[in-house]
Amino acid sequence: MSQFVVDPPVVVTVPVEGGGQFPVRRILCVGRNYAAHRREMGGDDRDPPFFFAKPADAIVPPGRDVAYPPRTENLHHEIELVVALKSGGKDVPVQKALDLVFGYAVGVDMTRRDLQAAARDKGQPWEAAKGFDASAPISAIKAWSGPAPQGRIAISVNGESRQDAVVADMIWNTAEIISEASKLWTLAPGDLIYTGTPEGVGPLVRGDRVAGEVEGVGALSFTVV
Numbered sequence: 001m002s003q004f005v006v007d008p009p010v011v012v013t014v015p016v017e018g019g020g021q022f023p024v025r026r027i028l029c030v031g032r033n034y035a036a037h038r039r040e041m042g043g044d045d046r047d048p049p050f051f052f053a054k055p056a057d058a059i060v061p062p063g064r065d066v067a068y069p070p071r072t073e074n075l076h077h078e079i080e081l082v083v084a085l086k087s088g089g090k091d092v093p094v095q096k097a098l099d100l101v102f103g104y105a106v107g108v109d110m111t112r113r114d115l116q117a118a119a120r121d122k123g124q125p126w127e128a129a130k131g132f133d134a135s136a137p138i139s140a141i142k143a144w145s146g147p148a149p150q151g152r153i154a155i156s157v158n159g160e161s162r163q164d165a166v167v168a169d170m171i172w173n174t175a176e177i178i179s180e181a182s183k184l185w186t187l188a189p190g191d192l193i194y195t196g197t198p199e200g201v202g203p204l205v206r207g208d209r210v211a212g213e214v215e216g217v218g219a220l221s222f223t224v225v
């Protein structure tokens, strides 16, 4: 007989290329980790990147459509490299950080840009702008060891290029992101980190066909419904 007084949450999973499921513990995200995107968002060139979070159940596994969320008239795409952790720790030095990596995926940090602007103007938290239902579409995870991906990161909408950059342009590289996160939180297996988006973020509407890729990692595509 279960002790739970209501049904416990289901473990959210992301498929791994070649078989198996990666269980998602939580989702950390990096904001303003590409200089050109920081500028398009009106940021100061001296401001370092920072973290925010989404709930694990914001994940949309590959092959699913993405529902247009409520309470926004300006839903934006942000294509991102996603890091999946196989181990954790705190105060992880940069030189050891990549040892925590299980693999990488392609993700989209869906953003209710109008709610983000309103929150920013009032000094309020970003949860409603970033951590909503279905706000974290993701590809299958590719198991990986060695140097982190550095290549092309791109997204198109209805066949038209919107964002096209290289991961090597990140302000904090993958090892630095993991190390910085581990100074703020104890990392653990199952953590995902969305590593930030390059310039060219823009709106999505119902019916849009979205296709994203990170060179060497994979691709994802979905329709906004």
Ligand code: MN
Binding pocket: 029, 030, 031, 078, 080, 109, 194, 196, 197
């Ligand atoms: Mn983002």
